[in-house]
Amino acid sequence: MTDSSSEPVISERAQHFLKVLIERYIRDGQPVGSRTLAKDAGLDLSPATIRNVMADLEDLGFVASPHTSAGRIPTVSGYRMFVDSLLSLKPLDKTVMRQLQHQFDIQNAPAALVDSASRLLSSLTHLAGVVMVPKHNQVRVKQIEFVPLSEAKVLTVIVTSAGEVYNRIIETSRVFSRSELEQLSNYITKHYGGQDLEDIRRLVLRDMQETKSNLDALMVQALEVASAAFAKEDADGKSRGDFVVAGQTNLMDFDELAQMDSLRSLFDAFTEKQEILHLLDRSLEADGVQIFIGEESGYKTLKDCSVITAPYEVDSEVVGVLGVIGPTRIAYDRVIPIVDITARILGSALASR
Known part of the structure; x- marks a missing residue:
């Protein structure tokens, strides 16, 4: 998008004509001629004056003349001026x-x-x-649950604040009992619930590095499981x-x-x-x-x-x-x-x- 401060300054009369021209073109989709513009603008000006204003707007790059017509149509710059400075929004009925x-x-x-x-x-x-x-990365996590599968595989169930449920199967370093996984779920939900996925990844990695020596074995396992559960989804580090x-x-x-x-x-x-x-x-x-x-x-x-x-x-x-x-x-x-x-x-x- 362009910086409106760099746009050329045009007179109030020229702005009025540009606004009227664009509104007419939006409505009909046809190039707007001077006669139509004079009628829509509601100003008592000579055709020559209107043509001069249109020529100025064309020189400034706000309108263009299709080679198939004597009328003008808005350019991208004209639309940008219209949207940034001339538009009056209609309240929804x-x-x-x-x-x-x-x-x-x-x-x-x-x-x-x-x-x-x-x-x-x-x-x-x-x-x-x-x-x-x-x-997913920008939705807050409400609850995390771990469900044991066969051998050293665990189903991760992530419930978000938006009500979405995401499942992911991870492999763990050892086989966990159902009660151990419940403890892991409770610990991670308590410590990281309410955060978005990106923050959880960052916090888990930080806690693993800073506090691992001060945690008991089960909490270390909780962080390791959480690290696997919340790993990046794509090789480039961005979720699809x-x-x-x-x-x-x-x-x-x-x-x-x-x-x-x-x-x-x-x-x-x-x-x-x-x-x-x-x-x-x-x-x-x-x-x-x-x-x-x-x-x-x-x-x-x-x-x-x-x-x-x-x-x-x-x-x-x-x-x-x-x-x-x-x-x-x-x-x-x-x-x-x-x-x-x-x-x-x-x-x-x-x-x-």
Whole structure:
């Protein structure tokens, strides 16, 4: 995303025309001519004056003239100016708010809540809705249990604050009885419960190094078992991310995305997931709603798209990101509040479990 402080300064009149032009283009998807602009702007100005203002905006890179039309369309810089400085958000009406609140049944499993969020985003915005599956590393652990299996294998059951249950089979240095494993479970839950996985890994390793000589044999075993149970999931030290998506076919309704090559690239991106996951990961590290317009995403596949994201939290910790993907002429004033509120309600529903 660009730094708004580096944008050129334009007059209030030019800003007004840019705002009116973008709102008209978002609504119709057609280049906006001077006559249409004069009518929509509600200002008593000569056609020559309007053409001069449009020429100035074009020179500054905020609008462009497609070679097939005398009208203008917004550029990425124009959209950025519009979003950062000219946009007035529309409050959600009561019908949409009720629909959002009723769709999230806190009795549902977290996976079902995430799926509901993606479908709801898609249906309310008529765009593609994407929701990152909560990252295990960033979800607080509520309880840990160890269940004996055959020989020196133990099933680790991790219950998170979001209500998810993760299972993992580990191998131990010796065979543990059921009662010993219960003691290990109680010890680890007591000492490390309420922390996220990343913190638990760090604390366990620290305790193993600093206090091993002062612990009895069973507690040493507890730390060793915990170390295996909470080991990194990937060779590169990062847990695998994932997201669910709904409404990809909505993108076929927009002429600027409906070309077969563009659609194929977009659908491939949804299937392969890596580029979109990287974009969602970037949003994890930022505060509040993030908007990537066209080339700002850094990915060629999304050069004709805008992505609007918002993080969702459980127990005041960001555990994932959700958002929508559509053409650059997204109705930003309506879509941004939907994305923001959906993130808040999803986080609340996960926490309530």
